[in-house]
Amino acid sequence: MTLDAKPEPERDPSPVWAENAEGDADADAHLYPEPLPFTPDPGEETFAAAAPARIKRLVPILAVALAIACWPLFGWRNALGFAVGATIAAINYRWLEGGISALFDRIAKTGNPTSGAGTFFRFFLRFGLVLSVAYATLDSYPESLYGFLAGLFVPAAAILLEAFYQVVVGLRGRP
Secondary structure (H helix, E strand, C coil): CCCCCCCCCCCCCCCCCCCCCCCCHHHHHHHCCCCCCCCCCHHHHHHHHCHHHHHHHHHHHHHHHHHHHHHHHHCHHHHHHHHHHHHHHHHHHHHHHHHHHHHHHHHHHHCCCCCHHHHHHHHHHHHHHHHHHHHHHHHHCHHHHHHHHHHCCHHHHHHHHHHHHHHHHHHHCCC
């Protein structure tokens, strides 16, 4: 080593460095520990698997409770619109869930997706139902529009409450 040559700065051997001086990412692979095998807790799996059933139970409870709360605040027409919207949304949610699980069951068993025409028809049948009931309700009671639209969001509110419940239970540390 000559006196003119500057020593190369020492590199930090921590896993922060992803590449060595030559740009080889695999050269520093020994610095990263192997991931531990993940073994899920059976209690957590059953807790998460029960979420759709909890949501199905929560939708009618929310629909009835919010329709009753809507009556004195916004009048009977908005409460009726809310109840109709929540009922249509609950039916639509169940049909959607059943259609998706049937689709995945068929794909898992046969390896082939279900008929595109059947899926397409059922998809638009749900929207036809919603639009038909919306038209009939709003034609009879135009004042119930806001209640009807709010009722359509009851399954979304149930899903949000389920997510909040799972976060609270997860932070407590017990399923």
